[in-house]
Amino acid sequence: MYPNRPLFGLGFSLGANILTNYIGEEGTECQFKAAVVISSPWNLEIGNKVLKSTWIGHEIYLKTLGTSLRTLVNNNKAEIEKYCEVSLSELSKVKYLYEFDRAYQCPTWGYPTEDAYYRDASSVDALLSVRIPLLAINAVDDPISANMGLPYPEAAKNPYTVLCTTSLGGHLGWFEPGGGRWHGKPVYNFFSHMAFEIDHSSIDPKAREVAYSTAASASTFNPIRRKLDVDLQA
Structure with missing residues (x-):
């Protein structure tokens, strides 16, 4: 319109x-x-570590989010078994948010650890x-x-x-x-x-144009790749 x-x-x-x-x-x-x-x-990696470092963060925030996701899993077991190749036995033991990410997000997307997932996201x-x-x-x-x-x-x-x-x-x-x-x-x-x-x-x-490398550097930083592109010929 x-x-x-x-x-x-x-x-x-x-x-x-x-x-x-x-x-x-x-x-x-x-x-x-x-x-x-x-x-x-x-x-997200720093946020997770900070929350885990305090009792309130660990036992209130991370636990509440984790148990809520466990309930969501329990209410959708049939769909998860049909469409996902994750361990329902591991998901049923989830207590904290990072445990859910370890049991579900990592095997679903191929991340080796939840911290790797947090860094990438x-x-x-x-x-x-x-x-x-x-x-x-x-x-x-x-x-x-x-x-x-x-x-x-x-x-x-x-x-x-x-x-x-x-x-x-x-x-x-x-x-x-x-x-x-x-x-x-x-x-x-x-x-x-x-x-x-x-x-x-x-x-x-x-x-x-916003340049993030110094004038003396032939390398460029791509924020989306989260990597430095190094010019090996320079």
Whole structure:
């Protein structure tokens, strides 16, 4: 109905991580004009280790998520047996989230360990490939999106991205006196500005190349491959 309206992306928590990976993979071809990602657990390996290091993280967050997934498995045993080659006996023993990922995600996708899966699914490097205006909002006291895993240097390196952090807010919290939620305000303001005050034709994602290697290096870093391409002939 509105083919000329700008299309924006908005992601929360793990959805924010997935959205960032998508935008980074699309690069200059991304159809979104702008995006906001909220409480993204940018570095899933670090987040997992931080949660495992505390009693609340291990016995509340990881255990709740793990047992919920075990219940989901128990309610869908027939479908899993029909379409998946995973061990239901191992899945029935799952207690924590990382145990589920070890028993289900690793054999399904071919990852040797859950940490390898977490590293590959993280969006820290993908942020470097973003070529649209992107606002990221995180709270440094977030128990799931650990502060030590936030992409401070990556956001600073990429001129298309802004990382906004608050001292308080938890995971998708930001409660205010009276029951309000703070994070809705910057999201609305950002998208309102992008929708009504920005000439999107003036933003050319291909016009500005962002180099991540030094001038003296013949190698290039591809954020999506998460590898350094070394020129052996240089």
